[in-house]
Amino acid sequence: MLRLLADEDLPWEGVDLFQVDERIAPDGDPERNLTHLRESLLCRTPLAEDRIHAMPVDAPDLERAARDHAGVLRRVAGSPPVLDLVHLGLGADGHTASLVPGDAVLEVRDADVALTARAYEGRRRMTLTYPVLDRARRVLWLVTGRSKAGMLERLRRGDEEIPAGRVRRERALLLVDRDALAGCDPASAEGGAV
Numbered sequence: 001m002l003r004l005l006a007d008e009d010l011p012w013e014g015v016d017l018f019q020v021d022e023r024i025a026p027d028g029d030p031e032r033n034l035t036h037l038r039e040s041l042l043c044r045t046p047l048a049e050d051r052i053h054a055m056p057v058d059a060p061d062l063e064r065a066a067r068d069h070a071g072v073l074r075r076v077a078g079s080p081p082v083l084d085l086v087h088l089g090l091g092a093d094g095h096t097a098s099l100v101p102g103d104a105v106l107e108v109r110d111a112d113v114a115l116t117a118r119a120y121e122g123r124r125r126m127t128l129t130y131p132v133l134d135r136a137r138r139v140l141w142l143v144t145g146r147s148k149a150g151m152l153e154r155l156r157r158g159d160e161e162i163p164a165g166r167v168r169r170e171r172a173l174l175l176v177d178r179d180a181l182a183g184c185d186p187a188s189a190e191g192g193a194v
Contacts, residue, residue: 001142002037006044015047016076020086021098021127022055024062024115031123032057055113055126062115066126070113073132081112086128086136090155092147094162097133098125105129106163134168141172146179 025032034054042052053072059065073081088096099106104117105127112132116125133139143152151162156174159165 002040003044006041010045012046013048016051016053017042017047018053018073018076018083018128019055020088020133021125022057023123023125024057025123027058057126062124062126066111066113066115069126070111073112080135081132083132083136084138086133086139088133088139088141088164088167090141090143090148090151090164092145092151094151094154094164095120096164096167098127099130099163099166100125101163106166130166137171139167139172141174141176143174143180144177146182148180149182152176152180 056065100120108114
C-alpha cells in the first residue's frame with residue numbers, strides 16, 4: 001500500500017510523517033518499522049528529512065525520548081496534537097500500534113507517546129497512546145490475512161477486551177482483504193466503516 005501511495009501526486013512539501021509505533025532496536029535493524037517505511041515509501045517520495053519524525057528508540061534514556069517525541073508531536077500537530085490520518089493494522093491477538101494485550105501501556109491516558117512495560121515478540125516498543133489516536137481526524141485500518149478474521153469481527157463490534165477495540169470508531173475506515181473477511185458475520189461485513 002505504501003509503495004502505491006508513493007506513486008500518488010501528493011503535496012509532499014506539506015506532509016509531516018510520524019510513526020505510530022516502533023520496536024526498540026538500532027537504526028537500520030530489519031525489525032524496525034522505520035526500515036520498512038524507508039524502503040516502501042520514504043525513498044520513493046520527495047518528503048523532506050526534517051518532516052520525517054521517527055520515534056527516537058535508539059536514545060539512551062527512552063522515557064525522556066518518549067516525552068521529547070510527544071513535544072515534537074505537539075509542536076507540529078498542535079496542543080493537544082491532532083493528526084490528520086492515522087494508519088493502523090490489526091494483530092492476530094487484537095493488538096494495534098504497540099498497544100498489546102496485558103501491557104500497562106493500555107492504561108496510559110496522560111501521555112501521547114509511551115513505552116511498553118514489557119517486551120512483545122522479543123522487543124519493547126514505543127507507541128502512540130489511545131488519547132492521540134482518538135483525536136485523529138481519520139483512522140485508516142488495513143487488515144489482511146485469515147489469521148486476523150476473528151479479531152476483525154471483534155474490532156467491528158468495538159470489543160474493548162482487545163486493544164484494537166478501544167480505539168475510537170467514529171472516524172474510522174476499514175480496508176480488509178478477503179482472507180481477513182472470511183471469518184466475519186456477513187451482516188456486519190457490509191459497508192466500509194468500522
